[in-house]
Amino acid sequence: MTPPDTENARFGRVMLKISGEALMGDQGYGLHPPTVERIAQEVKSVHDMGVEICMVIGGGNIFRGLQGSAQGMERTTADYMGMLATVMNALAMQSALERIGAYCRVITAIRMDEVAEPYIRRRAVRHLEKKRICIFAAGTGNPYFTTDTAATLRANEMACEAILKGTKVDGVYDKDPVRHADARRFERVTYDEVLAQHLGVMDASAIALARDNNLPIIVFSLDEPGGFRSILSGAGTYTTVHA
Template sequence: MSETLSKRTFDRVLLKISGEALMGDQGYGLHPPTVQRIAREVQSVYDLGVEICMVIGGGNIFRGLQGSAQGMERTTADYMGMLATVMNALAMQSALEELGIHTRVISAITMNEVAEPYIRRRAVRHLEKKRVCIFAAGTGNPYFTTDTAATLRASEMDCQAIFKGTKVDGVYDKDPTKHDDAKRYEKITYDEVLQKHLGVMDASAIALARDNDLPIVVFSLDEPGGFKGILAGEGTYTIVRG
C-alpha cells in the first residue's frame, strides 16, 4: 500500500463506527436521521462496487466497562454491551435496505430469529454477492471490545483496510477538541500508536492489525462524502500501518 490512498483500488473494506456515532446530538440511543445519513455514506461507497463489512459499537445504549465500573459483574456487563451492538446493527440494516442495499446482520451470539450466526465461509459468500455484512455481538466473548472484533472480522474476511469513522479527521498527538495546537499525523505506525497511547483503537486491536499487516484509515464520519472521497484518494485522514 502506498503512503496515500490515491492509487489504491479497494475491493473489500470494513467500516468500524462507534455506537455513539448513531445517536447524533442526543445523549443516548438512536437518532434515525443520523443512522440514515451514515447509511447514505455507505451507499456511496457500495455504488463504487466496493464490498463492505461493518462493525458498530454499542456505547450509545450500553457500555460493558461502565456497567462493570458501577458494580455489575464484568462478564454480564460485556454481554449486555454485545446485545446493544445487535440493536444498532438491526437499525443500520433497516436504513440500508430502505436504500435498496441487501444487508445481512451476522451475530457472534446465536439469535436465529433476528440475525444469522457467524459462519466465515457464508459471510464471505454474502460479500461476493454484493451484500453488506454487519457483524454484531463483538467476538462473542467478554473482555474483548468491538475494536478487536472489527480487526478480527476484517482479517477473517480478507479486507484490504479498516476504515475507522470518528468525529475528527485523523489521529492527533492530543485531543484536537481541547488543544488548538494538536498535531495530526498523516501516517503513523502501529508501534507508535501503542507507545504514545493515542487511543485509535485498543491495544489488542492494534496488535492484531499489526500482526496481519492490516492498514487502519482514520477519518471523520461527520464530513459529508468523506468515506467515498477517501477511497478516491481525496480528503483528510491518517493511515496507521507498519
C-alpha cells in the same frame, strides 16, 4: 443505474468500524434516525462504487460493558449486555440500508436466529461476493474483548484490505484537537507508535492484531459529508496507521 466501478476505488473490500455514539447524533443516548439514515447513505455511496463492505458498530450509545462493570455490575454480564446493544444498532443500520436499496445481512457472534444470522465465515464471504453489506454484531462473542478487536478480527477473517475507522475528527492527533488548538494531526503513523504513545486509535489488542497481519487502519471523520467515499476515491483528509 450507473454500473459499479471498482477500478476507481482504492480497495475492493473494506471493514468500516464506527462507534455506537456515532448513531445518536446530538442526543445523549440511543438512536437518532436522521443520523442513522445519513450514515447509511454514506455506506451506500461506497457500495455503489462496487466496494465490498463489512461493518462493525459499537454499542456505547445504548450500553457500555466497561462502564457497567465500573458501577458494580459483574464484568462478564455487563459485556454480554454491551454485545446485545451492538445487535440493536446493527439491526437499525440494516433497516436504514435496505430502505435505500442496499442489500444487507446482520451476522452475530451470539446465536439469535430469529433476528440475525449466526457467524459462519464461509457464508459471510459468500454474502460479500454477492455484493451484500455484512454487519458483524455481538463483538467476538466473548467478554473482555472490544468491538475494535472484533472489527480487526473479522476484517482479517474476511480478507479485507483495510479497516476504515470513522470518528468525529479527521485523523489521529498527538492530543485531543477538541480541547487543544495546537494539536497536530499525523498523516501516517506506525502501529508501534500508536501503542507507545497511547494515541487512542483502537485498543491495544486490536492494534496488535492489525500489526501482526499488516492490515492498514485509516482514521477519518464520519461527520464530514462524503468522507467515506472520498477516502475510497483516494482523496479526503485522514491518517493511515501502518507498519
